[in-house]
Amino acid sequence: MPQSLMPWFLVLQRLGIAILTLIIVSFAVFFATELLPGDVAQILLGQAATPEAVAGLRKAMGLDEPAILRFLSWLFGFLRGDLGTSYVNHMAVADLVSGRLVNSLKLAGITTLISVPVALSLGIGAAMWRGSWFDRIVSILTISVISVPEFMVATLSVLIFAVWLGWLPALSYGAADATTFGAMLKAYAMPVITLTFVVSAQMIRMTRAAVIETINTPYVEMALLKGASRKRMVLKHALPNALGPIANAIALSLSYLVGGVIIVETIFNYPGVAKLMVDAVSTRDLPLIQSCAMIFCISYLLLITLADLTAILSNPRLRR
Structure with missing residues (x-):
């Protein structure tokens, strides 16, 4: 293969892997929800329902069909944008998810706008003054935060800012109706x-x-030997050539939002997609659970694929 076509071959390969992964994930999501305990028809009708009524509801909902046929019907419907109808609310899943998705995107967007500049400033500063007290403090703090799971960080935030200091409310149930700053x-x-x-x-x-x-x-060490200051060496010589790996780091780090937002929305009662999915699990609302889970899987795959593509296209050897 010609060297000039190698980057595009790798890009198509990553996209193909992402599509294949999405198909496998959709299969896993569907059959994982099928393994949830309890009968949906029995839960909807209540324990006093007769076996005939339960069987009739199962047939009306298509639950008596083979699992593989229901999976293919659900998958093709999802690809068309038809997310199905909620078992509990009797509403289109797309209508239920759309409003919550906006709230989750707001939360992710605000977090990105704050975390990216802060992280880049501290990361570049720690690299610029490597081995200094600033670098050691930043390293200790980052390792400490990484070692603590999300629910512990959320619990400590509640204890500090809501209980001890009393500055902030412990719940975010009014986020969707907030209009003032x-x-x-x-x-x-x-x-x-x-x-x-x-x-x-x-x-x-x-x-x-x-x-x-x-x-x-x-070449960066040569710039330092020629008398360039450490600040100039990092900002003018090192940083432009590290933009590819840094963009890759941003995309990979933001993928942690997908997992962390599920815990955060549940703990703070934030009206997002993750909270909607957790509520759907308690009522065994399978179409709603499957759609929410697929939204999170697609978001994670998009960020991971973006990180891979950034790493490929930023490689100077492949560009040449």
Whole structure:
């Protein structure tokens, strides 16, 4: 294969892997929800329902068909944008998810706007003054945050800012109705603080490693030997060549939002897609559970694929 076509071959290969992974994930999501205990028809009709009524409802809902046929019907419907109808609310799943998805995207967007500049500043600063007290403090803090799970960070945030200091509310149930800046600050502060800590810690470590790796290259060391200051060496010579790995670090770090937002929305009662999915599990609303789970899987795959593509296209050897 010609060298000039190698990057595009790798890009198509990553996209193909992402599509194949999505098909496998959809299969796993569907059959994992099928393994949830309890009969949907029995739960909807109640324990006093007769076996005939339960059987009739199962037939009306198509639950008496083979699982593989129901999976294919659900998958093709999902690809067409038809997410099905909620068993509990008797509403289109797309209508239930759309409003909650906007709230989750707001939370992810605010977290990104705060965490990315903070993480890049601390990561580049730690690499610029490697071995200094600033680098040691940043490294200790990031390792400490990485070692603590999301629910512990959320619990500590509640204890500090809501219980001890009394600055912020412990729940974010009014986030969707917040119109003023003060109301939005109170509604989003706790979940954003928790997610920012989790996402920034990973991003700081990866950014620091990417910049240090670029600093150790011969052409950057030559600039230092010629009298360039450390600040000029990092900002002018090392940083432009580390943009690819840094972009890769950002995409990989933001993928942690997908897992962290499920815990954060549940703990702070934030009206997002994750909270909707947790509520659907308690009522065994299978179409709603499957759609929410697929949204999270697609988001995670998009970020991971974006990180892979960034790493491929930023490789100077492949560009040449």
